[in-house]
Amino acid sequence: MFKVAIVGSGPAGLSAAARAAALGMSHVLLEKTDHLSDTIFKYQKGKHVMATPSNLVLRSDIDFEAGKRETILGIWDEQIAGHKVNVMLHAEVAKIEGKKGAFSIHLRNGEVIKAEAVVLAIGTQGNPNKLRCPGADSPIIQYQLDDPGEYYDEHITVVGSGDAGIENALGLAADPAQRNVVTILNRSADFARAKAANVALLEEAEREGRVIVRRETTPAEVRENELLLDTRDGQEAIRCNRIIARTGSQPPRGFVEAMGIEFSSPEPGAFPKLSPVFETTTPGIHVIGALAGYPLIKHCMNQGYDVIEFLNGNHDLKPADEPILAEKFARLPGNRSVEEWLEVFGRNVLILNDLSTLQLRELLLDSTCHAYEPGEVIFRRNEPGSSMFAIAEGSVAVEVNPADPSVTVPIEQGSIFGEVGLISGRRRGATVRAAEPVVALELSRTAALKLLATSPGAARAVNAISIERQLLQMFGSGLTREDVAPLVASAEVVQARAGQVIVTEGADDKDVFIVRRGSMIVEKQIGDRPVFLSYLPAGSYFGEMAVIDGSTRTATVKAAIKSEVIRLPGQGFLDLLDANPALRERAMKDMAGRRATNAFIESRKDEFSGAVDLYSQTAAFLVDNGIGEATDVLLIDEKLCIGCDNCEKACADSHDGLSRLDREAGRTYAHLHVPTSCRHCEHPHCMADCPPNAIKRGPDGEVFIDETCIGCGNCQRNCPYGVIRMDAKPPKKPSLLQWMLFGSGPGPGEAPYSWRKKKAEEEGVAKAKLAIKCDMCAGIDGGPACVRACPTGAAIRVSPDKFLTFTKLTEDAE
Amino acid sequence: MMATKAGGTGRFTQDEKRRDSDHVSFLKHRGFRWLWVALALCGTAILGYLMIDQQPRPNGGSWYGYTLGTIGFGLIVWLSLLGVRKRRITTGQWSLKAWTSAHVYLGLSLIVIGTLHTGFQIGWNVHTLAYVLMLLVIITGIYGVIAYATLPASLSANRKEMTRAQMIEALTAIDRQLESAAQPLERTEADLVINALGQDVFSGGALARLTGRYPGCATACALGGMGRQSEAEQRVVALLEKRREQLAQIRQQLRIRALLEIWLFIHIPLTIALIAALVAHVISVFFYW
Structure with missing residues (x-):
């Protein structure tokens, strides 16, 4: 019987085990793989691991400072051995039973370990899904592929049709000299979950015979050097020496909840409920590290130390923070x-x-x-x-x-x-x-x-308050909380997916809506085509016309992106107007403006339907390209762009020598080009999962990454527009004058990779690859360099609600 | 509440103005501001030339001639600084588009300023050399303006949302398929494919690049010499046709880019020659005063 069993050997688990060893507490550290700290182990070779936040002191028996992955893992292995930590590898926990003082930890291999207390430090990576067929425990199955170059002369089957599976299959088949026969299995007929580019590469490899793609096929049984398949036309056995299963992973929540541990809410982002000593709602089981909501290495290591101190009876310990x-x-x-x-x-x-x-x-x-x-x-x-x-x-x-x-x-x-x-x-x-x-x-x-x-x-609480405030702000002065209270009570928050219709032209429903987040587009059917009328950013309201004059809906309103609207019952809105003449007057004025636009379109529809069409289609194109969530977007008029790339050069020269925009990439419609460049979204996707919280919105509305970036690449993966790159800050270039007069250095703009690499090697200081993106030239007088440096006026940065106005049609801007 | 206008000054106000903007070409910048400046300059110069009684005759050496010469020299030096402005990304409220606009219109006004400065006295000397060089620079510049105003739309249309790297990638993918598809072919036909694959995509020289005609194109040649009987031949022909189309896109891209840039290879060296001739012109004038 151990005093404590620590599950998971990441930074949190290692630190806890080292503390237990140092205190002489009887302990065991359980790790399911054959090495310590699997998450960091799986980082790419040579990755620079950062140590943020810098103001947090490290309190642990093992050392940690920023450095290369290999160095850090090496130090940990050495110190864990030095502390004589009782490590048990290949020990994957299947379930935990019992109660405080007498837990039974059942391992996958059947072994049972007894401990008085349990510390869960399993992180949030989860466990890979196992194959669901006989023979799923066969040793020829692996769930990860580190180096596709290791395997020769093998028949390898990849199971899984996501990006991971496709990339593994392509990697294994990349070099014909390895003479592998690679098969990939897909349960369905198409690869819907993978990126289009990966699917194209796979199909090309299939045409060339490098990879065998089997569609509508699932594994039926894993045998010795053979895999039985269920295909559309019956069962079939193929030769198989190795199976790479890439069928996703299970988040650890189910495993944790099975021990009776409660989470704070059913939301996917919720964490287990914890006491000040990291104890869960199941007494005797403690949770630390990323699973407790602390993704940074230093936090994890400190908690490992603290939890063991608490278990050892040291209740006066002040947290490291x-x-x-x-x-x-x-x-x-x-x-x-x-x-x-x-x-x-x-x-x-x-x-x-x-x-x-x-x-x-x-x-x-x-x-x-x-x-x-x-x-x-x-x-x-x-x-x-x-x-x-x-x-x-x-x-x-x-x-x-x-x-x-x-x-x-x-x-x-x-x-x-x-x-x-x-x-x-x-x-x-x-x-x-x-x-x-x-x-x-x-x-x-x-x-x-x-x-x-x-x-x-x-x-x-926040929801109710925000609806009330939004109403008060929308309808301006003169209203009190009491006035809007009935409306707040009857308001309902409605989620709308992109493209969902909220109000249909010609319908006679009477609700009023407020755009709470996201944005809406307003369309009117003219003849057989929808004509784009306007773009409504968050904070706008719509639907009041039908309520005030009792008419049917005059236009269709639909969500431009995933949005939230507040639905107010029409009657409540009318009562509010009846009680407040000033408010009614303002609503009538607003209505007059919208009516005028509608009338204008009706009157002109024959004269310049071509222009109306082009305008509508351009607006639709921009909305399709995510402009609906942008606040400041770079647009290039390709009727003016001479392709000189001075915008990219200017960007690189005003930001440490790396360009944050790719002019050529991106979609184009009617010569209007949306290059790959940050749009500074209202709700930036990149911010969603930044461990050091390094992505912020600056004073000019720009979304920027500060110096606490740890280079994890989450933001790059989360950005749907591909505008974030990971790169090391390049060495300084010779000045422009030196280049112009003597031709020294690579000249204006981003230096070629080879030059940067050579120069960096000469300087000898390895720099970490960090995330970089457009910061709208914050702090640079004059504003965005890409726009200032455009010689022909092709590049502008605009806000979508101003660019997508109907006035575009009535006045020729040029 | 629709979008609100902000008060105050500073970056926010600047940004709001910028976000409210629209695409306006360098020629129409600020309602043709620099066109009007250039026209006013030319008008004043012509009016002065006609009104002022220059003795013994209109000449670069009269006080009015010196005035025009100084203005012209100053303009030429300033116009040549566009190349520096374009590459020096300093902070501040400048716009390269405004510079280009001014460059075009003030550059054109030099035709009038320079010609009036000569007093229509042309000869075989360094002074006339500078004048002729200036005219050549302006003529190449006019070509540049026409190219900038007319070619970008076709550049964009030809690109079809592909980047240069993607075009090359597409070609590489076709080549990989061609290589394996050509395996069953006869020796002579296989040689045609090998030739097509082996040829440098960018070969053909400056003329081919500017005209878009590649008479020695091995892909076209292979298509001509390929039989259409067997299944393998038909596959190869289909791939060769794809390759020809991809090559055509790349070559058209190269052609338009070349047309957009070729004039700079004359405009800039001539500008340097012009400045050298101008210096000689000015020194000789003062030397022989």
Whole structure:
């Protein structure tokens, strides 16, 4: 019987095991593969591993600092051996039974290990799906392919039709000198889950006979050097020495929940509920590391140390983040200790009420604390900002009327503000000042989203508040919370997928909608064709015309991208208008504008239907290319572009010598070209999964990556537009004058790879490959260099709601 | 609430103005601003030439001649700096499009300024050399403006959303297929395919590149000499036709790019020669004053 069994030998598990060994606690470290730290082991060769956050001290018995993957793994292997850690390799845990003091850990190979306590440090990678056929335990099956060049003269079958399977099959068949016979099995007739480029390569390889592709085929039985297949025309056996199974993986949640451990919410992003000593709802089982919500190596290692100290009875241990929190709180008035402040925030702020101390600490690490004097501006109208504020002490005043700052609406202690930026990604809608001395917490976008995913109570509260605020802001001055309360109560948030129709032309439903996030396009059927009327960004409302004058819908409104709209029942909206004549007047004025556009189209439809068509189709093309979620997009008029690539050169020369745009790549319609360049999305996909939280929205609305980037490449994979590249900062080039006069160096623009490589080798300092992307030339006077450096006026950066206006049709811009 | 206009100054206001913009070509920049400046300059120069009584006769050596010469010299030096502006990506509110626009119209105005500066006195000397060089530079520049105004649309149409790298990749893919498809062919036919595959895609020299005609194209030759009987031959012919189309796209791309750039190979060396001749012209004038 061990005192503690540690499952998983990543940074968290290693650190825990090393601590247990150092304390002389009886322990076992279980690792399912044949080596330690599998996630880092699987990084590509020579990858530079970063050590962020730099201000967090490392508290562990094993060392870690930024460096090459091999060096780090080498040090760990050596120190784990030095500490005499009791490691058990090939020990994959199937299930854990028992209770605190007497757990039975059942391994896949049938062995059972007994321990008083369990520390789960299994990360979030999950386990690969096994083949579901007899013989699935055969040793010829592997779930990963490290180096396709290792295998010779073999009959290899790849199971799985995703990108991983296709890439493995192509890799194994790449070199005919290896003389492998490679077969790939696909359960269905086409490769729908893989990237088009990979499918094309596979089909080419199939035509050339390099890979055998078997469609509508599944494995039936794995035998010795043979694989029995279920095909459309019956069973068939093929020769097979090795099977590579790439059929996806199971997230570890099911495995964890099977032990009776509760998660904070059913959301996919939720984490297990934990006590301040990392204990789950099943006493005796502790969770640390990425599975607990801490993806960074240093955090993981510190938790490994801490959890063993707690198990050893050291309950006075302060978490390693204590000094960071102390520093955060130092600027607040009142000289209170970290515990006291945590208590104040947790008790006073409504949306933080349900959080455990551990969760609160983590949230505060990702947040900023502010103290404001009465009258001090917290943020201004039209500033970009995606953070949310929570008032711990005091109250603030919102200037609801831009023309008259004296008209304000109060927000009281415990409530939140700034959530509109969080939800819609748009700029601040109003200026907010402190009304009395205020202590506020600013939650970064990621921290706030994590909070909403883990605390259902917080999500509900934020939702109700945001709908109320959006209504108040939309309808301007003169309304109070009481006025809109019935509407808020009856409002409903509706999710819309891209292309989903919200309002149909000619229908006689009467609801009013507010675009909460995403954007909408408005179309009108003229003859047999839909004509694009306008683009509605988040914050707009529509559908009010039918309510006010009782007519049928005059146009169709559909989602340009995945969006959220708030549906307000027409009757509630009418009641509100009846009670507020000023509001009715404004709605009527808005309506007049839309009616005029409709009438204009009707009157001109015969005269210039060609132009209307082109405009509609161009708009549709732009929306198809994701412009609906952009805030600032580079568009090239190919009637003007001479292909000089000065935009790319200018980009490289104003940003460390690497271009962040690819002019030629990308789609084109009617000579309007959308190059591969960041559009600064309202809800950037790249931000979704950044371990150090290095991707932010800057003061000019730009989405940028700061210096804490660890080069993991998640953002590059998450960006649907392929605008992020991973590269090392190149060495400095000789000056322009030296190039012009003496021809030294590669000249303006991005230096060729060979030059960069040679020069970097001469300098001898290996630099990590980090993520780089367009930052809209933030901090550079004059604005985006690509636009300034275009000699013919072909390149412009515009905002879609301004580019996609109907006025395009009526006035020739040139 | 639709999009809101922001008040205040600074980067946000600049950005809002920029985001509200539209594609406007360098020729129409700011409602032909530089065209009007150039026309005003020419008009003033002509008016001055006609109104001012130059003694003994209109000449580069009169005070008005010196004035025109100084303006012309200054313009030429400034116009030649476009090459530096284009490559020096400094901060600040400059736009290369505005520079190009000014370059075109002020460059054209030199025809008037320079000609009036000569006082219509032409001879076999370094002064006339500078004048002729200037005219040649301007003529090549006019070609450049026409090329920039007319060719980009066809460049875009020919590209069909493919990048240069993708065009080459597509060709490589066809070549790989051709190589294996040609295995069953007879010796003579196989040689035709080998020739086609072996030929440098970019061979043919400057003339071929500018005209788009490649008389020695081995792919066209192979298509001509290939039989159409067997299944293997038909496969190879189909692939050769694909290869010919892909080559045509690449060659058309090269041709348009060459037409867009060829004039710079004359315009810029001539500009350097012009500046040298101008320096000689100015020095000789002052030397023999």
